[in-house]
Amino acid sequence: MQLDVFLKQVSLNHALNVLIWHLAQAGIEIAELVRQGALQGVTEKTASTNVQGETQMQLDIRSHELALAQLRASAVVAAVLSEEAESPVLFETVDAPFLVSMDPLDGSSNLAINGVVGSIFSVLPNTGIATQGEQAFLQPGQLQRAAAYIMYGPATLLVLTLGQGTHVFTLNHDSQAFELTQQNLAVAEETSEFAINASNQRYWQPAVQRYVNECLQGADGLRGRDYNMRWCASMVMDVHRILTRGGVFLYPRDSKQPARAGRLRLLYEANPMSLLVTQAGGASIEGLDDILALQPTACHQRVPVLMGSTQEIRRLREYHQQAQA
Structure with missing residues (x-):
């Protein structure tokens, strides 16, 4: 089952479904950059640092830009908070229903050793970014409408929750679509x-x-x-x-x-x-x-x-x- 079909079956919120689809598209684009690595010149460090004081990789910046472009194109996001930007990025659609917080490229230090990296996304309701400014992002995590990460490894995986279980989708490189491969993951209660x-x-x-x-x-x-x-x-x-x-x-x-x-x-x-x-x-x-x-x-x-x-x-x-x- 492809992601868009799954979303239509489990969520009646069309705007949220549109947002998740655009997050998936950002993941597909970032996955291609990760796959090309040094051939695309994205594994090198830059002379800049992010708001955390951490040295940025080229792929940190490119991932941030790609995700922003997809979220803006969705027309259902009012603003984005990113690890790679000091302040939230406001879109023209300030009255859109959602806010997104993101780490566009988690684990980027692993790029130098061809290790696994990923992108993390949190979706919140827009409670009034136009009047509240960045305070609108300061909501407890229990108010999230959705959360996801995309893992760029031997396979590209989208792991998603809409508050109704956690599910795994695998990118089919032939069709360029995410397909459901695991539904309702369950963390083992005990561990070693x-x-x-x-x-x-x-x-x-x-x-x-x-x-x-x-x-x-x-x-x-x-x-x-x-x-x-x-x-x-x-x-x-x-x-x-x-x-x-x-x-x-x-x-x-x-x-x-x-x-x-x-x-x-x-x-x-x-x-x-x-x-x-x-x-x-x-x-x-x-x-x-x-x-x-x-x-x-x-x-x-x-x-x-x-x-x-x-x-x-x-x-x-x-x-x-x-x-x-």
Whole structure:
């Protein structure tokens, strides 16, 4: 079943269906640039940095431009918040029904090693961007109308939720269309796998130190089974593995840069990925509170993220509660 047919069957909101179709088209265009790589000159670093102070790759900028063009062409988007722009980009259609937050190219440092990268999108209702300005984007993640990521790997995958389960579509390169290949993903409640950047271990809070130490003790420790650790330096790839075979993805609060509560951006990384994981039966917290319940305070706000299998996230929440008691 192709994406457009699926959308007509599950959603009665024509404008939302149009928006998702244009997101998919942006993904098809970005996938071709990723596939060409150095042949298109998009794997080189630029002399510029984004609002986060991170060095931009050529493909970061091209992906941002391609996604903006598709979202503008949809005529159902009023404004876009992007990791690659300091302020939201307002379209002429300021009264259109939706706002989109996006990370146009997640994991771009992987381009140098031909690793997996992706694009992340969050769709919110437009509550009045014309009068509220960027404040209109500061909505809790539970108000998202849709969330998606597109993963550029051996196959190009669109992983989508409209609030009715999480589904996977695979790009058919012959027809240039996304086709439904997995419906209603379910995150395994238990897991023997975790993803974390272990190089930051000395900066972690006690609750995360405790959890990871128990995992590393394996069958000889409290947990009574061996664990595997994975880390791809791409949120899209690490979260996709959790959706596919269970596990937890951990980017916790740490003391390495005390001014930052976490590393991942709430509006265009943590919120859309949390909606995708929870719609697949998983859980997502910042330590104590559910990610989707957080009230954003800034467009590029960063938060800690712990997401994945429900039993493991429950344990991590309990460890945080005990550490604060």
